[in-house]
Structure formats: structure tokens, C-alpha cells
Amino acid sequence: MKTRLWIAAATAASVMTLAGCAGTGPNQQLGAAGGAVGGALVGQAIGHNTAATVGGAAIGGLIGNEVGRNADQRNYNRGYYPNNSYYPNNGPRY
Numbered sequence: 001m002k003t004r005l006w007i008a009a010a011t012a013a014s015v016m017t018l019a020g021c022a023g024t025g026p027n028q029q030l031g032a033a034g035g036a037v038g039g040a041l042v043g044q045a046i047g048h049n050t051a052a053t054v055g056g057a058a059i060g061g062l063i064g065n066e067v068g069r070n071a072d073q074r075n076y077n078r079g080y081y082p083n084n085s086y087y088p089n090n091g092p093r094y
Contacts, residue, residue: 010054025072028065035064 039060043052 006054008053025068025076027071027075028068031064031066031068031071032061033064035067036061038064 021058036057037060040053042060043054043056045066046052
């Protein structure tokens, strides 16, 4: 029963993490993915079990997501993305 609970929790966390990344900038997506991987590695090193790995991935993903979002917002405010676009070389030039 405990295993099923952890699997359900991990699945729910994964779905929420992926849904939170929809429509975001490239740094936010990269930060969430990198944070989840790094958090999973740290969680496994500290706890040596699946629960610690899943918890570390969730926490790392959230932290990486916020760091990437801040980087995207900073780049947007500095004007690195013209015409409110993350990909300045695509589309018509004005």
C-alpha cells in the first residue's frame, strides 16, 4: 500500500510540474528539468531510498523552475526578446 501511495504522489507531482511548464520561456523549462535531476541526485545521496529521490526531484524542480522564470523575466525586461517573443529570429522583421 505504501508503494502505491508513493507512485501516486510521484505521478501527481510529475503532472503538476509538466503542466506548470506549459507556455513558459526556455530558461524556465531548462531550470525545472535541471533542478529535478539535480534534486533527485541529492535526494538519493542523502536518503538512499525512493522517497528521498522523489522528494528531492520535486523540490529541485520547483527551485529550478523559479530560477529559470526569474532569468526569463530579467531577459524580457532587458529587451532581449523583441516583440514579446522568446525566439527573436523567427517570424517577420519589422
